[in-house]
Amino acid sequence: xxxxxxxxxxxxxxxxxxxxxxxxxxxxxxxxxxxxxxxxxxxxxxxxxxxxxxxxxxxxxxxxxxxxxxxxxxxxxxxxxxxxxxxxxxxxxxxxxxxxxxxxxxxxxxxxxxxxxxxxxxxxxxxxxxxxxxxxxxxxxxxxxxxxxxxxxxxxxxxxxxxxxxxxxxxxxxxxxxxxxxxxxxxxxxxxxxxxxxxxxxxxxxxxxxxxxxxxxxxxxxxxxxxxxxxxxxxxxxxxxxxxxxxxxxxxxxxxxxxxxxxxxxxxxxxxxxxxxxxxxxxxxxxxxxxxxxxxxxxxxxxxxxxxxxxxxxxxxxxxxxxxxxxxxxxxxxxxxxxxxxxxxxxxxxx
Numbered sequence: 001x002x003x004x005x006x007x008x009x010x011x012x013x014x015x016x017x018x019x020x021x022x023x024x025x026x027x028x029x030x031x032x033x034x035x036x037x038x039x040x041x042x043x044x045x046x047x048x049x050x051x052x053x054x055x056x057x058x059x060x061x062x063x064x065x066x067x068x069x070x071x072x073x074x075x076x077x078x079x080x081x082x083x084x085x086x087x088x089x090x091x092x093x094x095x096x097x098x099x100x101x102x103x104x105x106x107x108x109x110x111x112x113x114x115x116x117x118x119x120x121x122x123x124x125x126x127x128x129x130x131x132x133x134x135x136x137x138x139x140x141x142x143x144x145x146x147x148x149x150x151x152x153x154x155x156x157x158x159x160x161x162x163x164x165x166x167x168x169x170x171x172x173x174x175x176x177x178x179x180x181x182x183x184x185x186x187x188x189x190x191x192x193x194x195x196x197x198x199x200x201x202x203x204x205x206x207x208x209x210x211x212x213x214x215x216x217x218x219x220x221x222x223x224x225x226x227x228x229x230x231x232x233x234x235x236x237x238x239x240x241x242x243x244x245x246x247x248x249x250x251x252x253x254x255x256x257x258x259x260x261x262x263x264x265x266x267x268x269x270x271x272x273x274x275x276x277x278x279x280x281x282x283x284x285x286x287x288x289x290x291x292x293x294x295x296x297x298x299x300x301x302x303x304x305x306x307x308x309x310x311x312x313x314x315x316x317x318x319x320x321x322x323x324x325x326x327x328x329x330x331x332x333x334x335x336x337x338x339x340x341x342x343x344x345x346x347x348x349x350x351x
Contacts, residue, residue, distance in 0.1 A: 042163045060224045061238035064190060066246035067136045069335045079132040079332040080247050083121045083345065086142025086256065086292030086328070087308035088114065089198070090172075091158045091165045094313045101323045103311045107159050111172060113309045113347040117328055118176035120345035122183060124330050128341060132332060135187040137180065138245060142292040142306060143196025143256035145169055145216055150198055162199070162215050166222075173223060181232060192245055193220040193237035196292070197258035205258065211239035244284060248335045253286035257293030257305070262319070269294050273303055288339060290329075296321045297329060299342050304329050309347050325350075 071078040094105035125134055146165045149155045160168060180189055197205050199216035211217040220237035227233040236243050243254040260276045262269045277289050289303045295316045297307035308316070311326035331342035 039161075060193075060221060060235045064192075064234050064236050064245055067138075067188070067190070067248060069248055070135065071133055071335070076133045077131060078335040079128070079134055079340070080136040080138060080335075081121070081125050081128070081134050081330070082138040082140070082247075082252070082333055083117075083124075083330040084140040084142050084254075084290055084292065084304075084306045084328055085114070085117055085309075086140070086144060086194075086196070086306045087295055087310065088145045088169075089147045089308070089310040090114075090145060090169060091160045092147040092154065092310060092313075093157050093159060094310065098314050099312055099317050099323075101312045103313060105310050105313070107168070109348075110309065112349075113326060114172045114176060116347045116349075117309070117345055118179050120328075120347070121330065122180065124343060124345065125183070125186075128332055129185070132334075134332075135185065136190065136247070137186050137188070138190045138192065138247065138252070139177075139180065140254050140290060141173070141191060141193045141220065142254065142290070143194045143216060143258075144198045144292060145173075145196070145219070146199045148198045148200065148215065150200060150203070162201070166215055166219050169219060170222060173219075174226060177223070177227070177233070187232065189233045190245060191223075191233065191235045191237075192243040192252075192254045193217075193235060194241065194243055194254050194256045194292075195220070196256045207241070210241055242280070244286065247333055250288060250333060250338060251284070251286040252333075253280065253284070253289045255280075255289070255291055257291035260291070260293075262294065268298075269296070269305060270298065270300055270303065273305070277303060288333075294319070294321065296324060297327050297344055299329065299331070301339065304331070304342075307344065311348065 067080055069078060088110060090110040091107060094103050096102050096104050128134060146169060147154050147158055148162050180186060195211060195214040195216040200213050202213045206213050217237065224235035224237060241255060241259065245252045260272050262272050273291065292306040294305050295308040296305060298305040306329050307324060307327040309326050312323045325346060326348045327344040327346055330345050332340050334340050
């Protein structure tokens, strides 16, 4: 036939190349579908958990019974150990070179640091028992335990998405709480919980409904459910951004700290914090106030600002925080004299 089209046979190499591309595309499509299915399952489970924890929140919103003096005539000094764990930002990455101090951070470092916090808390309690009768412990979970995806940059600079981060945190915090309960001399472990500004699912912080949109508040309900019925452990994880605990004759106030403003002035963070405390004391006066958020350990007596677990990073440099070792706060509350024996808990091994 005169008009027959001439067919040029394809080489075996070209066929193999086309097949390889097709197989690669097919594998990528399967992986994408599997990931979408996994995320959908996690989101469905999260929705179910929310409905369950909404019911549990009634129990964690009940005001805690006060910590009371037991040593009334023995002459022994009695105290409650108080410590805070906040600003862990467990899944956020920090690489050498991002700040002049050379800090590094990863999930592995976060895990070791959380372990060191609980171990350090037990060590300080044991050390002070030489002079004090310590039966009660207040361990504040102060928010920003996770970084979340509230900024576009964090979607790229975190190791795990929010729901997986909750699962990761849950196991480490349960292990830490259990380690405290191994101390048979601790008769009561009080855990007030404040959600931070990072672990949320909204673009901007919500005030009245902040708890309802906080992954951390969900985590707190989850943790509380694990100790339901244990008389030695009480959680306070109400929907408020502010928690209050009564210990002896003292009122303790806990708040993540993001409702205060600081623009890097020469007076430091204590000026805006003192102004905020004066206003909050009009609603409910407290003897001691506890904050996180600012990544710099400061204890002025009435006000303690927690350090961070993540350590000095680009955020700390941006808010003009002074470089400091990763650390968390600890002090004793003497039943008669008030606050004493304040000390940082070092959460990173020294170089």
